Amino acid sequence: MASFRYRALTAAGQMTSGDVEGANRAAAVRALEAMGLVPVELAEGRAGVARPAERRTAARPAGGKGLFGISGSVVTQFTRELATLVSAGQTLAWSLETLAEDETLGRMGGVIQQLLGEVKGGKSFTDALAQHPRLFPRSYVGMVRAGEATGALDSALMELSALREREERMRSKLIGAMTYPILLAIVAVGSLLVLLTVVVPQFEPLFADAGATLPGSTQATLAVASFVEDYGIITLAGIGLVVLLLVGATRRESGARSLHRMMLRVPLIGGMARARATGQTTRVLGSLLSGGVELPQALQLTRDVVGNRAVAASLDRALSGVRQGRPLWLCLSDAGLLAPQAIRLCRIGEETGRLGATLQQAANWFETRLEERIQRVLSILEPVIVVGLGVAVAGVVLSILAAVVAVNDLAGVR
Numbered sequence: 258m259a260s261f262r263y264r265a266l267t268a269a270g271q272m273t274s275g276d277v278e279g280a281n282r283a284a285a286v287r288a289l290e291a292m293g294l295v296p297v298e299l300a301e302g303r304a305g306v307a308r309p310a311e312r313r314t315a316a317r318p319a320g321g322k323g324l325f326g327i328s329g330s331v332v333t334q335f336t337r338e339l340a341t342l343v344s345a346g347q348t349l350a351w352s353l354e355t356l357a358e359d360e361t362l363g364r365m366g367g368v369i370q371q372l373l374g375e376v377k378g379g380k381s382f383t384d385a386l387a388q389h390p391r392l393f394p395r396s397y398v399g400m401v402r403a404g405e406a407t408g409a410l411d412s413a414l415m416e417l418s419a420l421r422e423r424e425e426r427m428r429s430k431l432i433g434a435m436t437y438p439i440l441l442a443i444v445a446v447g448s449l450l451v452l453l454t455v456v457v458p459q460f461e462p463l464f465a466d467a468g469a470t471l472p473g474s475t476q477a478t479l480a481v482a483s484f485v486e487d488y489g490i491i492t493l494a495g496i497g498l499v500v501l502l503l504v505g506a507t508r509r510e511s512g513a514r515s516l517h518r519m520m521l522r523v524p525l526i527g528g529m530a531r532a533r534a535t536g537q538t539t540r541v542l543g544s545l546l547s548g549g550v551e552l553p554q555a556l557q558l559t560r561d562v563v564g565n566r567a568v569a570a571s572l573d574r575a576l577s578g579v580r581q582g583r584p585l586w587l588c589l590s591d592a593g594l595l596a597p598q599a600i601r602l603c604r605i606g607e608e609t610g611r612l613g614a615t616l617q618q619a620a621n622w623f624e625t626r627l628e629e630r631i632q633r634v635l636s637i638l639e640p641v642i643v644v645g646l647g648v649a650v651a652g653v654v655l656s657i658l659a660a661v662v663a664v665n666d667l668a669g670v671r
Contacts, residue, residue: 261285261301265294283359286342295345299355331365332392333421340414349410350376368392381405396541396558403549413548420544424537427624434631438638445646450485452653457482464660472663474656510566518567521594529630534565535596536623538572539603543616552612553579568594585612596623 261282264274273294279285282299289296335356342352353373357366368389375385383402386393393401397417404413461479464471471479506512520530541562545555553576560572571592578588586604589595599619606615 263299265296281358282355327364337418340418344411396562399558400548407549416544416548441642453482453485472659475660478656513566517565532623532627534568535599536620539616540620543613546613
């Protein structure tokens with residue numbers, strides 16, 4: 258444990274000083290915050306001991322290798338902690354130096370060291386972030402640039418962290434909600450394949466030797482089992498090839514736009530895709546506008562972030578319209594891809610001069626609506642899969658039993 262000499266503000270606004278122990282600078286800061294103090298200065302009390310950040314820098318080169326293995330959640334954690342420190346009145350350099358020693362950030366520490374070096378070297382924080390586009394996308398850099406330009410970097414970082422946390426929660430909910438139905442569908446398909454490729458073929462020689470006329474359901478079941486046995490691998494290979502072709506098409510901008518536009522028109526799925534795209538668009542655009550980014554630049558940044566490429570293309574066209582002096586809501590309405598409710602709220606926000614806040618409220622509504630839709634679909638999908646599996650298995654079993662009964666009847670007659 259290292260000893261740190263601190264100067265801090267109490268809850269009453271009075272300056273106090275003393276010593277605090279911690280494994281590193283970040284731990285000491287957390288200890289002071291737990292005591293209700295806001296640290297102003299923090300210096301290691303013992304001389305001659307290499308600081309953790311210095312040891313880390315010596316052990317890890319400041320090259321691009323530190324980018325690998327850094328997840329989006331770690332970047333979000335870094336953004337939240339940096340926003341907290343800057344909001345508490347700490348300088349940007351001091352805050353970065355503190356976070357570079359936070360071992361919970363893992364490999365992100367090397368990137369923070371690079372950011373710190375560039376900031377101390379005279380670069381703006383925006384320019385330093387722009388050197389790492391894989392970790393900090395254009396929308397991230399744009400909000401930080403607006404915060405630095407307006408002197409509200411702490412607010413911009415707080416808004417950024419909140420935005421990223423919402424996106425991560427939404428993504429986690431989507432993945433969690435779809436996991437069980439997907440597993441259920443896999444089990445259902447696997448059970449049917451076992452019946453058709455293992456169980457049903459065992460009865461086929463028996464029926465052939467009996468010479469009885471089989472019921473139509475049995476003949477259909479045997480035909481399906483024969484097809485799966487003879488052409489199952491070829492069919493799977495064909496499906497895989499189609500999937501690969503679709504994936505390849507989505508890597509081209511034109512192909513992705515066409516596929517995403519079709520998704521918006523598919524019954525049931527289209528409604529959720531539209532709500533997702535609308536919520537994402539209004540959330541990012543509203544956050545950028547609230548952070549002080551001008552509308553044209555905010556549209557550019559939002560276009561690069563939105564996952565649905567058809568909607569992104571409509572934002573590109575809306576940007577051209579806005580630059581020509583047309584209202585944003587009218588440009589979005591012409592595209593016809595976002596939900597009509599969002600267009601109406603956009604118009605209200607423009608007319609009242611509160612576009613950023615209004616779009617953020619719209620995003621809250623659409624995100625809630627999307628979650629409700631997903632829950633409704635899953636509440637229907639799960640029993641449908643279970644019942645469908647039961648019906649399919651029962652159909653196969655009954656068709657075999659019908660054939661067995663027909664064979665026994667023929668044997669009784671003989």
